[in-house]
Amino acid sequence: MPATAQQRQTSAVPQTGEAARRAIRRGDWTGPTSGLAPGYVQGNLAILPAALASDFMRFCQLNPKPCPLLAAGAPGDPHLPSLGNDLDIRTDVCRYKVYRNGELIDEPDDITEHWRDDLVIFALGCSFSFEDALLQDGIELRHITNRTTVPMYRTSIQTTPAGPFHGPLVVSMRPLKPADAIRAVQITTRFPAVHGAPVHLGMPELIGIKDIMKPDWGDPPDMHSDEMPVFWACGVTPQSVVMTMKPEFCITHYPGRMLVTDRKNSEFAIM
Amino acid sequence: MPATAQQRQTSAVPQTGEAARRAIRRGDWTGPTSGLAPGYVQGNLAILPAALASDFMRFCQLNPKPCPLLAAGAPGDPHLPSLGNDLDIRTDVCRYKVYRNGELIDEPDDITEHWRDDLVIFALGCSFSFEDALLQDGIELRHITNRTTVPMYRTSIQTTPAGPFHGPLVVSMRPLKPADAIRAVQITTRFPAVHGAPVHLGMPELIGIKDIMKPDWGDPPDMHSDEMPVFWACGVTPQSVVMTMKPEFCITHYPGRMLVTDRKNSEFAIM
Numbered sequence: 001m002p003a004t005a006q007q008r009q010t011s012a013v014p015q016t017g018e019a020a021r022r023a024i025r026r027g028d029w030t031g032p033t034s035g036l037a038p039g040y041v042q043g044n045l046a047i048l049p050a051a052l053a054s055d056f057m058r059f060c061q062l063n064p065k066p067c068p069l070l071a072a073g074a075p076g077d078p079h080l081p082s083l084g085n086d087l088d089i090r091t092d093v094c095r096y097k098v099y100r101n102g103e104l105i106d107e108p109d110d111i112t113e114h115w116r117d118d119l120v121i122f123a124l125g126c127s128f129s130f131e132d133a134l135l136q137d138g139i140e141l142r143h144i145t146n147r148t149t150v151p152m153y154r155t156s157i158q159t160t161p162a163g164p165f166h167g168p169l170v171v172s173m174r175p176l177k178p179a180d181a182i183r184a185v186q187i188t189t190r191f192p193a194v195h196g197a198p199v200h201l202g203m204p205e206l207i208g209i210k211d212i213m214k215p216d217w218g219d220p221p222d223m224h225s226d227e228m229p230v231f232w233a234c235g236v237t238p239q240s241v242v243m244t245m246k247p248e249f250c251i252t253h254y255p256g257r258m259l260v261t262d263r264k265n266s267e268f269a270i271m
Numbered sequence: 272m273p274a275t276a277q278q279r280q281t282s283a284v285p286q287t288g289e290a291a292r293r294a295i296r297r298g299d300w301t302g303p304t305s306g307l308a309p310g311y312v313q314g315n316l317a318i319l320p321a322a323l324a325s326d327f328m329r330f331c332q333l334n335p336k337p338c339p340l341l342a343a344g345a346p347g348d349p350h351l352p353s354l355g356n357d358l359d360i361r362t363d364v365c366r367y368k369v370y371r372n373g374e375l376i377d378e379p380d381d382i383t384e385h386w387r388d389d390l391v392i393f394a395l396g397c398s399f400s401f402e403d404a405l406l407q408d409g410i411e412l413r414h415i416t417n418r419t420t421v422p423m424y425r426t427s428i429q430t431t432p433a434g435p436f437h438g439p440l441v442v443s444m445r446p447l448k449p450a451d452a453i454r455a456v457q458i459t460t461r462f463p464a465v466h467g468a469p470v471h472l473g474m475p476e477l478i479g480i481k482d483i484m485k486p487d488w489g490d491p492p493d494m495h496s497d498e499m500p501v502f503w504a505c506g507v508t509p510q511s512v513v514m515t516m517k518p519e520f521c522i523t524h525y526p527g528r529m530l531v532t533d534r535k536n537s538e539f540a541i542m
Contacts, residue, residue: 178471185456186468197457200449202473202499228473271542 016040017084020260021092030094030109032256034128041194041265042258043070043083043123044235045093046242047111047251050075053120055163059241060124062160066169066237068193070261073121080121083261089121095254102246111251119251125194126235126258127172129265133187139180142222149256150174151215152234156208157199159237167241170216171199171207171231175223181230188232193268200231207231287311288355291531292363301365301380303527305399312465312536313529314341314354314394315506316364317513318382318522321346324391326434330512331395333431337440337508339464341532344392351392354532360392366525373517382522390522396465397506397529398443400536404458410451413493420527421445422486423505427479428470430508438512442470442478442502444486446494452501459503464539471502478502 014020014029017040023029033042048056053075060067071080078089090112098106098114106114127150131141143150150172157169176184181201189197204212212229213220217236223229239252253259285291285300288311294300304313319327324346331338342351349360361383369377369385377385398421402412414421421443428440447455452472460468475483483500484491488507494500510523524530 178473178477182456182469182472185453186460189457189460198453201453202449203497206449206497226474226477 017260017262018086021084021087024094024260025088025091027109033094033258033260034256037260039132039264039266041070041083041261041263041268042126042128043261044126044238045089045251045253045259046122046124046238047089047119048122048242048247049116049249050118050120052164052247055165056122056242059159059162059165060122060238062162063237064192065196065199065233066159066235068125068195070123070125070193070263071121072123075120076117078115078121080123083123083259083263085262087261089259090115093253093259094257097252097254099243099247099250099252101248102243107254114251116249123259123261124235124238125268127195127232128258129194129268130188130191130232132265133191133269134184137183137187139176139184141174143174143219146222148222149218151219151221152217152236153204153209153231154216154240159241164245165241167237167244169199170234170237170240172218172234173212173215173221173229173231175221175227176230177227181228184230190269190271191265192270194265195232195234198230199233202228204229204231288531288533289357292355292358295365295531296359296362298380304365304529304531305527308531310403310535310537312341312354312532312534312539313397313399314532315397315509316360316522316524316530317393317395317509318360318390319393319513319518320387320520321389321391323435323518326436327393327513330430330433330436331393331509333433334508335463336467336470336504337430337506339396339466341394341396341464341534342392343394346391347388349386349392351394354394354530354534356533358532360530361386364524364530365528368523368525370514370518370521370523372519373514378525385522387520394530394532395506395509396539398466398503399529400465400539401459401462401503403536404462404540405455408454408458410447410455410458413446414490417493419493420489422490422492423488423507424475424480424502425487425511430512435516436512438508438515440470441487441505441508441511443489443505444483444492444500444502446492446498447501448498452499455501461540461542462536463541465536466503466506469501470504473499475500475502
């Protein structure tokens with residue numbers, strides 16, 4: 001796997017999910033988790049009160065491409081043993097965002113003080129896993145080459161609503177040569193648990209993207225003349241949906257600081 | 272499977288490969304074979320002298336996308352038992368084209384008189400099989416809707432040469448909505464024995480196609496504004512290559528009159 005910026009910075013990069021979580025828990029790792037524990041699944045995090053949990057879980061099931069549910073916790077339980085034996089969600093992510101009624105109230109590096117008996121953890125697959133598979137196949141991912149953030153766009157495609165959860169699909173975009181786009185469809189189809197195949201390619205206007213150079217999140221793309229935009233459902237979708245409905249209380253990971261698990265990306269390949 | 276024009280014309284359409292070949296052998300079926308024996312593999316046919324056979328077989332192996340070899344015969348043997356127990360290539364295709372030194376010398380409905388002790392049969396997969404899979408998935412194929420011939424183009428992509436066989440890749444094009452193009456990549460990837468996944472999509476100029484409305488073979492496309500061109504390697508490639516090198520002797524099927532086999536399309540799905 002090509003080394004990422006983070007990997008090149010230090011020779012002491014934790015190589016397993018468990019080692020990564022321990023380094024994070026000790027405060028030895030505070031930066032973006034890209035390149036940490038290569039080959040291990042990293043996840044998007046959403047923590048919601050139990051009163052909203054069943055609707056949110058239903059929302060994930062109805063919208064598996066933007067919201068591929070890796071694991072959900074029991075109410076009040078800060079552990080997710082299916083993703084890591086020792087995993088404690090209160091301490092094992094570098095940085096969090098804590099919202100009350102949709103307002104950001106804190107960005108702590110530990111949520112022990114915010115924990116409540118009714119909170120439910122949701123860990124959702126993230127694009128790092130399929131990007132890993134694309135890089136291993138020799139496909140260049142421009143935002144990684146350029147060390148920028150992948151561009152993300154709000155689309156005109158609506159998610160399927162569940163209870164109070166509703167809103168547009170958010171997509172991430174990677175410019176690829178047509179033959180690589182075809183290969184990328186093949187590769188990412190193998191990983192439905194981490195967004196799976198693209199939802200769209202070429203012609204951004206057909207999904208409501210007016211200006212490809214003006215993403216709603218991330219950096220503007222660096223797209224060559226022999227490349228087409230390829231769009232994947234993005235884990236920002238559930239975050240965007242949750243923020244829109246302004247839940248009484250909610251915690252997410254800080255962008256780029258994901259939950260690192262003990263599961264291998266290869267475990268999630270369906271063939 | 273949606274009924275094709277041919278199926279709708281008559282209720283006496285043979286439903287199996289064997290029944291189709293018998294009807295052809297008796298002269299009861301003389302038209303295009305599209306829609307005949309639904310679900311059974313149909314093949315492109317090339318018959319060459321043994322002196323050229325090993326180079327041609329190597330050409331097929333080097334270029335599996337345009338030349339997916341279903342079966343090759345023994346020198347002088349007009350049978351291909353792996354594709355049909357009773358199959359006799361001299362009588363079992365509706366119409367043939369016979370070439371001497373690259374010149375068309377006959378278009379018979381039987382090649383018994385042309386048969387020689389040194390001829391080798393090559394049966395190559397054809398797009399009917401993957402089109403069947405696309406139609407079954409509910410993807411509209413415009414040239415079938417419009418009852419026209421799929422547009423085909425000579426590209427700037429070169430095949431890998433073998434002995435005297437060399438020349439450009441020929442592709443067929445089907446206009447599809449982006450989401451259908453992604454689905455089509457997934458579906459046709461399952462069928463490497465019948466051209467497999469597309470070789471290109473969008474941006475025809477990148478593969479040397481100057482005017483998409485002017486195909487080198489077939490009818491101009493009917494492409495809607497929300498569709499992109501999707502290109503598959505085409506079985507016309509080996510025919511074009513063979514014609515270019517002007518073999519001393521060669522027989523092919525007449526366009527649209529394919530070899531109907533006893534093998535099911537589903538047998539060739541790799542998963």
